[in-house]
Amino acid sequence: MEKDQDKILNEVTQGEYKYGFVTDIEAESIPKGLNEDVVRMISQKKNEPEFMLEFRLKAFRHWQTLKMPEWAHLKIPEIDYQDIIYYSAPKQKPKLESMDDVDPELKETFDKLGIPLDEQKRLAGVAVDAVMDSVSVKTTFKENLAELGIIFCSFSEAVQEHPDLVKKYMGSVVPYTDNYFAALNSAVFSDGSFCYIPKGVRCPMELSTYFRINAANTGQFERTLIVADDDSYVSYLEGCTAPQRDENQLHAAIVEIVAMRNSEVKYSTVQNWYPGDKNGKGGIYNFVTKRGKCAGENSKISWTQVETGSAVTWKYPSCILLGDNSSGEFYSVAVTNNHQQADTGTKMIHIGKNTKSVIVSKGISAGFSENSYRGLVKVVKNAKNARNFSQCDSLLLGDKCGAHTFPYIEVDNKDSVVEHEATTSKIGEDQIFYCNQRGIKTEDAIGLIVNGYAKEVLNKLPMEFAVEAQKLLQISLEGSVG
Amino acid sequence: MLSIKNLHASIEGKEILKGIDLEVKPGEVHAIMGPNGSGKSTLASVLAGRELFEVTEGKVKYFGKDLFDLSPEERASEGIFLGFQYPIEIPGVSMVNFMKTAVNEQRKHKGLEPMSSSDFLKLMREKKELVELDAALANRSVNEGFSGGEKKRNEIFQMAMLEPKLSILDETDSGLDIDALRIVANGVNKLKSADNATIVITHYQRLLDYIVPDYVHVLYNGKIIKSGGKDLALELEEKGYDWLKKGETV
Ligand SMILES: Nc1ncnc2c1ncn2[C@@H]1O[C@H](COP(=O)(O)OP(=O)(O)O)[C@@H](O)[C@H]1O
Ligand SMILES: [Mg+2]
Numbered sequence: 061m062e063k064d065q066d067k068i069l070n071e072v073t074q075g076e077y078k079y080g081f082v083t084d085i086e087a088e089s090i091p092k093g094l095n096e097d098v099v100r101m102i103s104q105k106k107n108e109p110e111f112m113l114e115f116r117l118k119a120f121r122h123w124q125t126l127k128m129p130e131w132a133h134l135k136i137p138e139i140d141y142q143d144i145i146y147y148s149a150p151k152q153k154p155k156l157e158s159m160d161d162v163d164p165e166l167k168e169t170f171d172k173l174g175i176p177l178d179e180q181k182r183l184a185g186v187a188v189d190a191v192m193d194s195v196s197v198k199t200t201f202k203e204n205l206a207e208l209g210i211i212f213c214s215f216s217e218a219v220q221e222h223p224d225l226v227k228k229y230m231g232s233v234v235p236y237t238d239n240y241f242a243a244l245n246s247a248v249f250s251d252g253s254f255c256y257i258p259k260g261v262r263c264p265m266e267l268s269t270y271f272r273i274n275a276a277n278t279g280q281f282e283r284t285l286i287v288a289d290d291d292s293y294v295s296y297l298e299g300c301t302a303p304q305r306d307e308n309q310l311h312a313a314i315v316e317i318v319a320m321r322n323s324e325v326k327y328s329t330v331q332n333w334y335p336g337d338k339n340g341k342g343g344i345y346n347f348v349t350k351r352g353k354c355a356g357e358n359s360k361i362s363w364t365q366v367e368t369g370s371a372v373t374w375k376y377p378s379c380i381l382l383g384d385n386s387s388g389e390f391y392s393v394a395v396t397n398n399h400q401q402a403d404t405g406t407k408m409i410h411i412g413k414n415t416k417s418v419i420v421s422k423g424i425s426a427g428f429s430e431n432s433y434r435g436l437v438k439v440v441k442n443a444k445n446a447r448n449f450s451q452c453d454s455l456l457l458g459d460k461c462g463a464h465t466f467p468y469i470e471v472d473n474k475d476s477v478v479e480h481e482a483t484t485s486k487i488g489e490d491q492i493f494y495c496n497q498r499g500i501k502t503e504d505a506i507g508l509i510v511n512g513y514a515k516e517v518l519n520k521l522p523m524e525f526a527v528e529a530q531k532l533l534q535i536s537l538e539g540s541v542g
Numbered sequence: 543m544l545s546i547k548n549l550h551a552s553i554e555g556k557e558i559l560k561g562i563d564l565e566v567k568p569g570e571v572h573a574i575m576g577p578n579g580s581g582k583s584t585l586a587s588v589l590a591g592r593e594l595f596e597v598t599e600g601k602v603k604y605f606g607k608d609l610f611d612l613s614p615e616e617r618a619s620e621g622i623f624l625g626f627q628y629p630i631e632i633p634g635v636s637m638v639n640f641m642k643t644a645v646n647e648q649r650k651h652k653g654l655e656p657m658s659s660s661d662f663l664k665l666m667r668e669k670k671e672l673v674e675l676d677a678a679l680a681n682r683s684v685n686e687g688f689s690g691g692e693k694k695r696n697e698i699f700q701m702a703m704l705e706p707k708l709s710i711l712d713e714t715d716s717g718l719d720i721d722a723l724r725i726v727a728n729g730v731n732k733l734k735s736a737d738n739a740t741i742v743i744t745h746y747q748r749l750l751d752y753i754v755p756d757y758v759h760v761l762y763n764g765k766i767i768k769s770g771g772k773d774l775a776l777e778l779e780e781k782g783y784d785w786l787k788k789g790e791t792v
Contacts, residue, residue, distance in 0.1 A: 490630050491632055493630075497614055497615075498647075499651065500644055502615075508639070511634070513634050
């Protein structure tokens, strides 16, 4: 019976990565390696003000004193940081007046990825910032948003146009001293998105950033900063893919969110970096620091992530619940297949009174993969009446994969209630046969079962992307049945 | 429509079916009875294509085709329906979504377009009434948290939705109170036609008061040891299986 089950699951869990193509476009890169000169060169290329260079240099010097963390449940070969290119930009005309100025190759690349940059073909109701390798290629709907006072642009542009905002908030949630990869990112980050929602404005469309790694041997270090002022609302979505390459590539990003009084930020990620091949060759190392600060009272930050890609994922989108009555949410589906490894989860730090947090984590492991949930719920002494509920489920497809749960709970306030539930289940041969008997093919049966299992999280995604994510879940687990 | 010849099947090297012969024609109702562990569910599973069981000998023709050339989902699409003795729970997958996928997969197999949402919902409503299924059940996850009786009724509901040619109902009556039994039997009878056939696997004769079989077979220790008309069921009710078992050893 066990054998049968394994056979079925083996067959279905060997899907192909659909975004593995490479765009042949001329890029402007700097030589491999990392030192102070490289940091200066990046800053200079971006024509940055002095405060940015200082920030980078401080971060770099700090990074040099650090060691790569080893506490995660991950096996990572040593990374040679001198063998990576830290800046690569597709060559195109310096100034973009209209869409006609975007290189047709680039346009085509994003078309192929389902992210049209053309005026006519744009996704309805979604503004996109498209980032390829180290630079932002194009931000759509910028002007429409500007009419409401919303700033949505590339990080580089924000540094030039809104240096005061950048200076005020950059590093305020994730300081460069936070961890190894945060320090590295702070030293060499290239681009990313910036978003500011002014007081009392409800952003009328989804904002989204699409990250694409294209060039070989290049690290991607992007940085996103979202600031929601009092009484504002924004829903933000991030997508990412990369070509199929035999070498591993490094992606170390930072996302910072600041939510002021009565504001709400929803941040959704559909992460589909190249996961490596069936035998574990190649793939992206995804080491990301994502954190939101509920700075004002009644503010709310909600993270939703669907993680299907990357060879190694190390990522804990977190909330610092500073304002009284603020709340944080973390909804996650993490799929690992073949030889993928994921160590992901969240941190909910309750500081204000009556703060609430909800954690729903759904891990799905197949093949020889390792999938870990790691979460911290911390309630400080003065966080009266804090509430947390955590639900961590693991679904196993086959018996060569692993699922692990590491919940850390630190409560220093006695009025607080922290609840944790965890389950582990397996897709049974009997469930698949039941579907088969109704005429449903094994591939579709697994898709159905997995999507049912992850429904609670998928329902949190913006509608436009929920369908996409459902398909993605199925694709990352499917393969040749027969 | 179904012709079983000398069927042998085993699990983990242990032979369970030891030479079954059975002919089923359109319009017929066959009852298979027999004590626990005789191999009734195994026969149903083998016909539906469960790979757990290995067919070691024998042939099964279904509308002239070799049944064992078809995958379980092909058999389903070609009209074989199995009402499970123990229906499986699929958490998070709503009955609506499950049935819609099943109906459309079967339509695809027949070269038909997927059903429109409104047609599908209409069909659901119609069939729910037929088996008096609580409307709320259809919005819940497949069999999750259903009572024993609800699960059985849900099997008949699915049968009604899929309109099979050959229905194999494995102890659909067990665990049902008399009202539920009547509803289930009614459902089966309403779906009966000259073109389809039903194999009812049961323990008790009482179901056969509602679903009147054309033939009754006694399966014991992997073999059909006696076949007869509907009166055989009454005789079994009265005398039990022992007199047959003795006969078999002689
Ligand atoms: N999955 C299985 N693994 C091992 N033995 C099984 C399995 N399923 C059924 N059997 C054995 O096959 C025999 C027939 O079982 P079954 O077909 O369920 O009988 P019935 O439905 O007539 O009660 C029993 O001895 C049972 O123990
Ligand atoms: Mg049985």
